[in-house]
Amino acid sequence: MALPKRRHSNSRTAKRRTHWKLDAPSVGHCPNCDQPKMPHRACPNCGYYKDRMVFIPKES
């Protein structure tokens, strides 16, 4: 059976993993209250989705 000929150093492993990166989530902003908001979701701050109030936000 085929087996590795040489030991794989920690450095090689690390070099391979340099391409494992996380993408930042694309955050939009709410047209109603201008707070940051995830795209295609109701605004958690003001409860609006597009032009319509979807839920009444909690006061805190």
Next chain:
Amino acid sequence: MRHRKAGNKLGRNTSHRNATLASLTTAVVEHKRIKTTLAKAREARKVVDRMITFGKKGTLAARREVLKTIRDKEIVRTLFEEIVPEYADRNGGYTRIIKLGRRIGDGASVAYLELVGFENVITAKKKAKEKAKEKAKEKAKEKAAEKEAETAE
């Protein structure tokens, strides 16, 4: 192979899944809007739309077909008498899903599943709820004030 077998099994066996979808469907017809996970909303909307299509037929046979899923005669009556007339001019697309983001406990995507055209009913209900809450709060405040007055005496 599961080629072309669309749909989410929701991690349940057939009977459990059918029961879940039936209860979600009943809740949508009764309350016009429900909050559930995105996956369940997407599966349930298929059933809800099918029920409304049955409702449009309006026959006794269609009503009995609906009763297989919504096992409550009163709720089926609201489907036939309140909901279906609203959709006379609409061919499909009776439901709307509004994504809400992720739930804190388990990170599940949550969404509203609502009947298109019943937004006013929903907001009216919500407002009534909020008012009730505010009243409860005021009462609590009054009671607290009374107690304070008593202790001051």
